[in-house]
Amino acid sequence: MNKEKIEKSENKCELQKILDIIGGKWSMSIIYALILGKKRFKELERMIPGISTRMLVKELKNMEENGIVTRKAFATVPPTVEYSLTEKGRKLEPIINELQKWGVEYKITQN
DSSP: OHHHHHHHHHHHHHHHHHHHHHOSTTHHHHHHHHHTOOEEHHHHHHHSTTOOHHHHHHHHHHHHHTTSEEEEEEOOSSOEEEEEEOHHHHTTHHHHHHHHHHHHHTTOOOO
16 A cells, blocks of 8 residues: 555656646747747747746746757857757657647637
8 A cells, every 4th residue: 555655656756847847837838839840039939929038038948958949059140049849849749739639629718
């Protein structure tokens, strides 16, 4: 009985780690936008209504640190930066698509 509780507790910890990486308010929207391909910072900002510049920077840094997103800077004037999904990030595509389908099926709307 204790072993079962320990296993469930460990699973919860793993789920919490996953949610810390991709469970932010804006993470799914960013990943969904990047599924379509590489995007510049301003493109992402325009694609995600309501996100602040500061929050987009924070979420992208978090996802970059966790291997979900790559950042490629170009030495241009003004500086150009492109973001794309890593292989690890691409593996989230079917999950994101299923969540989107679930939302459409159950007519989930914003309040």
